Amino acid sequence: MSLTNKISMLLSRPGDNNVQKDDVPWWMRYGGRALGTVGSFIAIILGLLNVAGIILLDVKCLIAGIWQMLAGFVVIVAEAPCCCFFIDYVQTLSDNIESRPYWNKAALYIGLSLPPFFLCFFSVSTFLGSGSIFATGIIYGMMALGKKGSRDDMAAMAAGGATPPGAPLASQDHNVTLMEDPDVWRPN
Numbered sequence: 362m363s364l365t366n367k368i369s370m371l372l373s374r375p376g377d378n379n380v381q382k383d384d385v386p387w388w389m390r391y392g393g394r395a396l397g398t399v400g401s402f403i404a405i406i407l408g409l410l411n412v413a414g415i416i417l418l419d420v421k422c423l424i425a426g427i428w429q430m431l432a433g434f435v436v437i438v439a440e441a442p443c444c445c446f447f448i449d450y451v452q453t454l455s456d457n458i459e460s461r462p463y464w465n466k467a468a469l470y471i472g473l474s475l476p477p478f479f480l481c482f483f484s485v486s487t488f489l490g491s492g493s494i495f496a497t498g499i500i501y502g503m504m505a506l507g508k509k510g511s512r513d514d515m516a517a518m519a520a521g522g523a524t525p526p527g528a529p530l531a532s533q534d535h536n537v538t539l540m541e542d543p544d545v546w547r548p549n
Contacts, residue, residue, distance in 0.1 A: 385504045393500040397440035400493025404433030407490035411481060425480035429490050432473035436494055463505035470498030
């Protein structure tokens with residue numbers, strides 16, 4: 362058993378089967394989870410700073426701070442339910458969010474992170490707090506897109522031929538490129 366398999370088994374959720382369900386690299390999966398966990402803590406702390414903006418009678422920043430703290434709580438419940446084990450329904454909610462496809466998580470995180478930007482636009486704490494949640498949503502969006510195709514698959518799709526992706530390109534000329542490089546001289 363390799364080191365990465367041992368680490369992934371240690372970091373897996375309780376009750377989860379240790380079989381990898383998709384072809385997302387382990388570093389992206391755990392990187393998204395780590396960014397979500399750390400980013401939600403940052404969002405909650407910086408949301409408190411926005412709430413303190415009521416001293417300056419800035420109501421929009423107060424609402425943005427409350428929204429940012431709630432968004433940070435939702436993200437931390439989804440990404441690290443062990444941080445909120447004292448709340449009864451957290452594990453159920455986390456399992457429900459975890460069973461959804463990656464694009465659902467991406468849409469949720471991006472949707473939660475945008476309103477504070479529009480309410481308190483020029484605040485650094487809004488930019489950093491909601492920006493970390495937004496970055497987590499972007500990572501989950503990239504995970505939803507999946508792996509990039511091979512060069513042969515992309516060439517077949519660009520040629521517009523009837524060759525399905527993944528099939529060998531026996532009927533096509535392998536010397537043909539998709540785009541000729543003008544810096545390379547080729548004798549005719």
